Amino acid sequence: KAGVTQTPRYLIKTRGQQVTLSCSPISGHRSVSWYQQTPGQGLQFLFEYFSETQRNKGNFPGRFSGRQFSNSRSEMNVSTLELGDSALYLCASSLGSASGNTIYFGEGSWLTVV
Amino acid sequence: TQLLEQSPQFLSIQEGENLTVYCNSSSVFSSLQWYRQEPGEGPVLLVTVVTGGEVKKLKRLTFQFGDARKDSSLHITAAQPGDTGLYLCAGEDTGGGNKLTFGTGTQLKVEL
Numbered sequence: 001k002a003g004v005t006q007t008p009r010y011l012i013k014t015r016g017q018q019v020t021l022s023c024s025p026i027s028g029h030r031s032v033s034w035y036q037q038t039p040g041q042g043l044q045f046l047f048e049y050f051s052e053t054q055r056n057k058g059n060f061p062g063r064f065s066g067r068q069f070s071n072s073r074s075e076m077n078v079s080t081l082e083l084g085d086s087a088l089y090l091c092a093s094s095l096g097s098a099s100g101n102t103i104y105f106g107e108g109s110w111l112t113v114v
Numbered sequence: 115t116q117l118l119e120q121s122p123q124f125l126s127i128q129e130g131e132n133l134t135v136y137c138n139s140s141s142v143f144s145s146l147q148w149y150r151q152e153p154g155e156g157p158v159l160l161v162t163v164v165t166g167g168e169v170k171k172l173k174r175l176t177f178q179f180g181d182a183r184k185d186s187s188l189h190i191t192a193a194q195p196g197d198t199g200l201y202l203c204a205g206e207d208t209g210g211g212n213k214l215t216f217g218t219g220t221q222l223k224v225e226l
Contacts, residue, residue, distance in 0.1 A: 004156075033212050043157075043202065043216035056213045090156050094212050103147070103212055105156035 002026065004093050004106035012112045018079040021109045025072050025093030031101070032074040034066060037088040037108070046089075049074055050096070081113045117141070118205055118217035126223045127193055135188045135201055135220045143205030146179055146186045147214070151200040160188075193224045 005024040013019050025032050033048035033056075045058040049068035066076040072093075078085055088108045094101040118139045127133055137146070145164045149157035161170050163179035163186060170177045174197075176189040186203055203217040 031212050033214075035214075035216075042218055043204075043214075045213050045215070048212050056207075056209075058213075092156075092212070101212060102159060102162065103214065104159070105149075107154070107156045 004091055004104055006089075006091050006106040006109050008109060009107065010110045010112075012114060013081050014114055015081055015083060017081050018077060019081060019111060020075055020077045021089055021091075021111075023074045023076075023091030023093075023106060025074070025091075026104055029093035029095055029104075030072050031094045031096055032068055032072060033092045033094075033103070034074070034076050035090040035092065035105075036060070037090060038086075043090070046076065078111075083113050085111065086113045087111060118203055118215055120201075120203060120217040120220050122220060123218065124221050124223075126225065129194055129224055129226050130192050131224075132189070132191050133193060133222070134190075135203075135222075136185070137187065137203035137217050138185045139205060139215075140184065141205065141215075142183050142208060143215075144183075144208045145206045146183070147204045147206065148177055148186070148188055149202045149204060151202060157202055193222075195224045195226060198222060198224050 007022045031050045034046040037043045048056040052068045063079045068074045090108045092103045092105045094103045147162045148160045151157040161177045166181045166183045168179045174191045201220045204214040207213040
């Protein structure tokens with residue numbers, strides 16, 4: 001079955017702009033979470049959505065937001081981009097949110113802010 | 115704030131050697147997962163350990179979860195060039211919700 005699909009794969013934005021990244025989870029998966037990966041900070045949890053509701057949020061400023069649609073697809077948005085937002089943004093999906101569920105990652109969206 | 119420290123940070127070895135990667139925390143996790151990530155790709159799950167003291171084997175890879183569910187280790191025997199990659203441990207929050215705290219990562223390079 002198809003894996004987690006993220007679009008776009010690569011993008012370049014200018015400081016101050018905003019960006020929207022999209023994630024299609026594995027069919028049947030209802031939980032979608034987002035992570036930011038940078039060389040300096042590693043992989044950090046942004047937020048998690050389950051059945052269109054944000055259930056967990058990491059320690060990121062309000063410029064980072066997300067949403068989930070009724071078909072479980074998710075988007076994340078970063079407004080007023082800063083150079084430090086340059087990173088690999090990873091989406092992950094799982095069947096549910098119970099402990100021990102296998103979490104599958106997409107290939108990520110590479111964002112460069114110039 | 116939960117933190118997971120991995121050691122070593124970098125490891126360069128010859129094919130056929132054995133190695134162990136450690137993942138330590140002061141926090142308890144409901145489960146601990148190990149991933150391998152290759153350049154330009156997302157992390158790929160290798161194993162999930164749930165029970166304190168649990169040992170799982172995946173071919174040449176052996177994973178162990180500490181008795182107190184705070185630490186874990188990954189041991190690779192007879193490493194091969196195909197094992198090269200970034201190895202990440204990740205602890206699942208005891209509150210559930212698929213919130214993973216990732217370790218600092220171990221970059222492994224296996225040379226011929």
